[in-house]
Amino acid sequence: xxxxxxxxxxxxxVTAVINASACGVIETARAHPEHIRTVYAGANGIxxxxxxxxxxxxxxxAQTIAALRHTPGGAFGSARYKLxxxxxxxxxxxxxxxxxRAHDIGYFFYNGGGDSQDTAHKVSQLGESMxxxxxxxxxxxxxxxxxxxxxxxxxxxSVAKYTAIATREAGxxxxxxxxxxxxxxxxxxxxxxxxxxxxxxxxAKDQPSDPPHVVLLPEVPLDQARFMAQVKTSVEQFGYCxxxxxxxxxxxxxxFLADQGSKDAFGHVQLGGVAPTVAAMIKxxxxxxxxxxxxxxxxxxxxHVASATDVEQAYALGKAAVELALDGHNAVMPTIVxxxxxxxxxxxxxxxxxxxxxxxxxxxxxxxxxSGFFVTPACLEYLRPLIAGxxxxxxxxxxxxxxxxxxxxxARRLPAFxx
Amino acid sequence: xxxxxxxxxxxxxVTAVINASACGVIETARAHPEHIRTVYAGANGIxxxxxxxxxxxxxxxAQTIAALRHTPGGAFGSARYKLxxxxxxxxxxxxxxxxxRAHDIGYFFYNGGGDSQDTAHKVSQLGESMxxxxxxxxxxxxxxxxxxxxxxxxxxxSVAKYTAIATREAGxxxxxxxxxxxxxxxxxxxxxxxxxxxxxxxxAKDQPSDPPHVVLLPEVPLDQARFMAQVKTSVEQFGYCxxxxxxxxxxxxxxFLADQGSKDAFGHVQLGGVAPTVAAMIKxxxxxxxxxxxxxxxxxxxxHVASATDVEQAYALGKAAVELALDGHNAVMPTIVxxxxxxxxxxxxxxxxxxxxxxxxxxxxxxxxxSGFFVTPACLEYLRPLIAGxxxxxxxxxxxxxxxxxxxxxARRLPAFxx
Numbered sequence: 001x002x003x004x005x006x007x008x009x010x011x012x013x014v015t016a017v018i019n020a021s022a023c024g025v026i027e028t029a030r031a032h033p034e035h036i037r038t039v040y041a042g043a044n045g046i047x048x049x050x051x052x053x054x055x056x057x058x059x060x061x062a063q064t065i066a067a068l069r070h071t072p073g074g075a076f077g078s079a080r081y082k083l084x085x086x087x088x089x090x091x092x093x094x095x096x097x098x099x100x101r102a103h104d105i106g107y108f109f110y111n112g113g114g115d116s117q118d119t120a121h122k123v124s125q126l127g128e129s130m131x132x133x134x135x136x137x138x139x140x141x142x143x144x145x146x147x148x149x150x151x152x153x154x155x156x157x158s159v160a161k162y163t164a165i166a167t168r169e170a171g172x173x174x175x176x177x178x179x180x181x182x183x184x185x186x187x188x189x190x191x192x193x194x195x196x197x198x199x200x201x202x203x204a205k206d207q208p209s210d211p212p213h214v215v216l217l218p219e220v221p222l223d224q225a226r227f228m229a230q231v232k233t234s235v236e237q238f239g240y241c242x243x244x245x246x247x248x249x250x251x252x253x254x255x256f257l258a259d260q261g262s263k264d265a266f267g268h269v270q271l272g273g274v275a276p277t278v279a280a281m282i283k284x285x286x287x288x289x290x291x292x293x294x295x296x297x298x299x300x301x302x303x304h305v306a307s308a309t310d311v312e313q314a315y316a317l318g319k320a321a322v323e324l325a326l327d328g329h330n331a332v333m334p335t336i337v338x339x340x341x342x343x344x345x346x347x348x349x350x351x352x353x354x355x356x357x358x359x360x361x362x363x364x365x366x367x368x369x370x371s372g373f374f375v376t377p378a379c380l381e382y383l384r385p386l387i388a389g390x391x392x393x394x395x396x397x398x399x400x401x402x403x404x405x406x407x408x409x410x411a412r413r414l415p416a417f418x419x
Numbered sequence: 420x421x422x423x424x425x426x427x428x429x430x431x432x433v434t435a436v437i438n439a440s441a442c443g444v445i446e447t448a449r450a451h452p453e454h455i456r457t458v459y460a461g462a463n464g465i466x467x468x469x470x471x472x473x474x475x476x477x478x479x480x481a482q483t484i485a486a487l488r489h490t491p492g493g494a495f496g497s498a499r500y501k502l503x504x505x506x507x508x509x510x511x512x513x514x515x516x517x518x519x520r521a522h523d524i525g526y527f528f529y530n531g532g533g534d535s536q537d538t539a540h541k542v543s544q545l546g547e548s549m550x551x552x553x554x555x556x557x558x559x560x561x562x563x564x565x566x567x568x569x570x571x572x573x574x575x576x577s578v579a580k581y582t583a584i585a586t587r588e589a590g591x592x593x594x595x596x597x598x599x600x601x602x603x604x605x606x607x608x609x610x611x612x613x614x615x616x617x618x619x620x621x622x623a624k625d626q627p628s629d630p631p632h633v634v635l636l637p638e639v640p641l642d643q644a645r646f647m648a649q650v651k652t653s654v655e656q657f658g659y660c661x662x663x664x665x666x667x668x669x670x671x672x673x674x675f676l677a678d679q680g681s682k683d684a685f686g687h688v689q690l691g692g693v694a695p696t697v698a699a700m701i702k703x704x705x706x707x708x709x710x711x712x713x714x715x716x717x718x719x720x721x722x723h724v725a726s727a728t729d730v731e732q733a734y735a736l737g738k739a740a741v742e743l744a745l746d747g748h749n750a751v752m753p754t755i756v757x758x759x760x761x762x763x764x765x766x767x768x769x770x771x772x773x774x775x776x777x778x779x780x781x782x783x784x785x786x787x788x789x790s791g792f793f794v795t796p797a798c799l800e801y802l803r804p805l806i807a808g809x810x811x812x813x814x815x816x817x818x819x820x821x822x823x824x825x826x827x828x829x830a831r832r833l834p835a836f837x838x
Binding site: 010013014016044047071072073074075076077078079080081161164165166168169170172173174175176177179180181185187203204273276291292293294295296297298300301302303304305307384387388389390392395397398399400402 | 429432433435463466490491492493494495496497498499500580583584585587588589591592593594595596598599600604606622623692695710711712713714715716717719720721722723724726803806807808809811814816817818819821
């Protein structure tokens, strides 16, 4: 087969290591010029394909591409944009194929979560039926760690490490001040449906008195009375209490706790603040002085303290995606297969896209302890290797020296679409 | 003079490097056994002296003391406890002197901000008048960078570095998503009265389009209309806007913006959330989708990304405090004296405690630009060397391996006080 171009796009919420996957894709493609001429990256993800807004990665130096490995965020732009079903919006899928055809694109590497794998799968099917077969390979990515089949998802190990470090550090701060100041500290983490990120804070506990003292997971409906008792016990026993709460925690009647939250200065209901809601609950019931932190994007952008394991896997999965394509595979996603936890051994596997499309993997019940306020040793054994190792970015003038792409665009060949 | 014991106490909000000062004090004292027998550390700061709750640092290994250099929080416990004036509460000061006398303590090293330097100064005066002269030396500490005379305060350089890194990293995240998702990101920093921490975020900007796009300082009363215009311009010009806001920002009528903030689920006014207040303002006026982060204690505990300059100065000031005492000085505080910014050169100076007691140093007007929404080149020149260099802690199992003290107590010799 003559060499074709490739299209690479980032999708959904970005992570500290999604660019490491991009680096893996582009460097591996560059090593196979006999099969892949140029990797075009979608400006703002899949929108770049719909609007024929393609970034010519050939214009980026080898140094810039290498630096993507240590750069957080989505260097080419990502998008929260889900293509509808084929029946509902066939025009969008057909447009993708047209753009691919116009730019002689034979490979589509889609770097995202379950939604994106679904899209890649459909593009693969449609290309076939439209007489323009295209090799579609998924590259997994999500801080939420909620993809099935793969042992873990790039992005998660780094946010897990960030969360455990934040818990340990803030815990030391609170412990030193608790005698005369803050007694309860609440750290809000991401995780709308799965508690993986909050669970990772448990790695910070070496001794029973160490934080976190309570972990609130979306998988466990909040029993407020038992929660209050747990906080009180911790303060009485250790002098303070560190609570790590997932943004997706729900009440017994299935409502998000954050949605019961506060009204802002203008009288609007303020969503997304589960930490202040929990804090107010503690203040009202127990009267303890509290502080809370909402790490928000800081947690998933924290490349300065990324997990070396996570970076390595993110790169390896990008590389594997290209290799799978060149080996003739289609409509698959490379995965992480765990061989053992201690010592940690893993290799790259693969799975058909349809097995991961639109499926959310929650924490298994065996990973949540009987109290519902902490994780089990099995969970810790699973999590520990994922945060192992440091992979510091280079620094300049005291700050991480992150890549900056030129972002040169490929000349358009088609009329505008749907604008 | 026969060797005496020393008393060391941590005071007020802790930092990423206050233990590095403790390390400097204790290691330097250990090097001079002919003058200082043992350093007793106050359990929970000055409360340890009032309640004769003294930690025997001689029971800590050299390794543990060395590890304090890379451990955040206050290893011996700190306290928000301000001794009242001598006239109002002479009994407390007299108790301190009694405890010092009972344990043959001839040196008092007080590691804190302006309040603490005031206390150290008064103890020095009272000891003299009570016939128990004690050498009182301050060790500066405050993330707020608001002590006068000294060029900077240990703790600030590291929180400045954290804030600039967080701004750069979250900025990359938001920039990649802005096309279809969050347009405005707000980072709330500490700084109730002085804007130094928020100002440090400006170090993240290398190019005009880089974040932060707006910095809100307590020194500049918020002009809401001009602020909204600034946010709108940034979104229109760059596609997104990163706002860094100091918790101490005030409205034109002098009220804390945070105090206008939200009511919690139980109807209580929720203080301390300036980020949600700013976010709600933007949503109401401009309609942009927003996210915000409140780093809270994470910022001042972030030893994992401390400034090497800050760590070095924190240690040097602890060491200098002991050396000043041994050189016969009293009622002084060692300071950082800047010789030049580029290349950065500094040495240790000293100043009488009364010159720093209870005085807050705000940002000078020349450091705030005409718009009031950013800092000047002079400010950046001042800040840049303070975040220079990385000083990573050792890691174990993917997490920073922080010191854990034994905390062995010294036997009490006096009746209880005031319990």
